Amino acid sequence: MGCFFSNRRKAEKESQPEGGEERPKQYSWDQREKVDPKDYMFSGLKDETVGRLPGQVAGQQFLIQDCENCNIYIFDHSATITIDDCTNCVIFLGPVKGSVFFRNCRDCKCTLACQQFRVRDCRKLEVFLCCATQPIIESSTNIKFGCFQWYYPELAFQFKDAGLSIFNNTWSNIHDFTPVSGELNWSLLPENAVVQDHVPLPTTEELKAVRVSTEANRSIVPVSRGQRQKSSDESCLVVLFAGDYTIANARKLIDEMVGKGFFLVQTKEVSMKAEDAQRVFGEKAPDFLPLLNKGPVIALEFNGDGAVEGCQLIVNEIFNGTKMFVSESKETASADVDSFYNFADIQMGI
Numbered sequence: 183m184g185c186f187f188s189n190r191r192k193a194e195k196e197s198q199p200e201g202g203e204e205r206p207k208q209y210s211w212d213q214r215e216k217v218d219p220k221d222y223m224f225s226g227l228k229d230e231t232v233g234r235l236p237g238q239v240a241g242q243q244f245l246i247q248d249c250e251n252c253n254i255y256i257f258d259h260s261a262t263i264t265i266d267d268c269t270n271c272v273i274f275l276g277p278v279k280g281s282v283f284f285r286n287c288r289d290c291k292c293t294l295a296c297q298q299f300r301v302r303d304c305r306k307l308e309v310f311l312c313c314a315t316q317p318i319i320e321s322s323t324n325i326k327f328g329c330f331q332w333y334y335p336e337l338a339f340q341f342k343d344a345g346l347s348i349f350n351n352t353w354s355n356i357h358d359f360t361p362v363s364g365e366l367n368w369s370l371l372p373e374n375a376v377v378q379d380h381v382p383l384p385t386t387e388e389l390k391a392v393r394v395s396t397e398a399n400r401s402i403v404p405v406s407r408g409q410r411q412k413s414s415d416e417s418c419l420v421v422l423f424a425g426d427y428t429i430a431n432a433r434k435l436i437d438e439m440v441g442k443g444f445f446l447v448q449t450k451e452v453s454m455k456a457e458d459a460q461r462v463f464g465e466k467a468p469d470f471l472p473l474l475n476k477g478p479v480i481a482l483e484f485n486g487d488g489a490v491e492g493c494q495l496i497v498n499e500i501f502n503g504t505k506m507f508v509s510e511s512k513e514t515a516s517a518d519v520d521s522f523y524n525f526a527d528i529q530m531g532i
Contacts, residue, residue, distance in 0.1 A: 217242065222260075227252050233274075233389045234258055236336040241279065241343065255384050257392045259340040263296075272381055276337065277344035291380045293332055295346060295403065301325055308371060308380050311353040312403045314346060316532050319368055320359040328371035328380075329353050330403045333395040337402045349432070349451040349480050352532060354408030370410060404436055406446045407485070413445060418489040419518040420497070421462075421507040423470065424477030431501060432480045438496045444486040452526045453478045462522045463507055470507060481526065483519050490515050 223245045224232055233255035234244075241259055247266040255274045256263070262280040265273065268287045275282060275294035282296040287304045295312035304322040311317060312330035319325050330353065341348055356368050371380075377396040384390055398405045420435065422428050436446055454474050459467045484493055490512050497508055509515035 219245075223247075224249060224252070224254055231255075231384060231386050231389070233384060233386075235388070235392065236276075236334075236340070239276075246273070253382070253384065255389055255392075257334065257336070257389070259344040263294075265290075274332070274381060277340045277346050279344040279346070293330060293377065293381045295330055295341070295344075297344075297346060310371075310377055310381065312346075312348070312351045313353055314350045315530070316352055316355050316357050318357050318359060322360075323367050325368040326371045327353055327356065327368065328375055328377070329405050329408060331377045331396055331398055331401045331405050333397070333400040333402055334392050336392075341402065347451040347478075348403045348429075349449040350530070351403055351406065351449065352408075353406075354410070355532065370408070373407070373410060399437065399440075404433070404446055404449050406448050408448065412447065412485045414485055414487045414489070416487055416489050416512050416515065417447065417483055417485045417519050418493045418509045418515050419507070419522055420482045420484070420493060420509075421470075421522065422480045422482075423473040423505060424479065425504075427504075428480055431504060432482060434500065435493075435496065436482065438500065439484050439489075439493060442492055442496075444484045444489050444492060447483040447485050448523065449483075450481045450523065450526045451478050452481070452529055454525075458525055458529075462518070462525060466507065470505070473505065481522050483523070 222239065222242045225245070225247050227249045229251045231253040234257060236257050239256060239258035239260045241261055243261045244256060244263045246254060246263065246268060249268045249271050251270050253272040256276050259277045259279065261278070263275055263278050263282050265284045265287055267285070268290055270289045273290060273292040273294070275292070275296070278294070278296035280296070281298040281300060282294055284301045284304050284307065287307065289306050291308045293310040297314045299311060299313045299317040301307065301319040301322050304325065306324045308326045310328045310330050317327070330351065354370060358367050361367065383394050422432050440446060456471055456474065459470055459474060463470055490509050494508055497506055509518045
């Protein structure tokens, strides 16, 4: 009767290639698909329309450099994107998990969504932006901002893949690292600016296959007024709690309120703790504490004369049975808004 271990050694010996050399070990990282950096770069182009379709970038880093008079469309999510030394270009960037960094660019018009946005040594840029953190400009002039306004069928899933919330958008809260006394290096685009007039849709047959819309009511990111001057002294805070239909309910409420002439000022998606709820909801906090464990809340600020009453009517008529926090009166609404967004900004480091 043979020994088990001797039999195993014999089998291993027989499995070795001739010459006594052992096969190299295979590791998981050796089996990954090789990435060609050239597939994730546009460089040195002039007078061209180029792009990447959904699924062609799939979370990789991307580089755009030394392009002139080009229309560039990245219809996918990515890790980070750097744009260097580009002139007179139109650029669309799908959701970017990390940072978008413009350097030494001029006369460019862009629509993009990202976690962090930074501009350095640039002039005359127009940016329709969704940014989860405070956008930063440095040593730059004549930078104009508007709210992200774009749709195509794959975009919502790309936001999730990039780890971005469509409700966390600080597009108008700009920080200038190098302010000049008496001058303003940045401004907001007119509220009635038509996105397609600045960032036109692609014209090549390949890119036209992506079904794009720039209509405000179809935008994946809710179109907000941001830090523009409010039209009224009356605002209303609504907080929706996590559930199966929270995003759909938030969108429906926005559509109803905007349809009645009120303005969406800002939105936020953030997790709350019991002490946060106590500070924001006051005496009503115990009603909402059990809901906080289900996930992040979505907060909406609406503005306009009669916003509180109008919002209460819509919530009661359309969302009856869905638990939400809605400001009780015009007198308390401003304090509600300030309390929630102060807490949210601190938590998100804004």
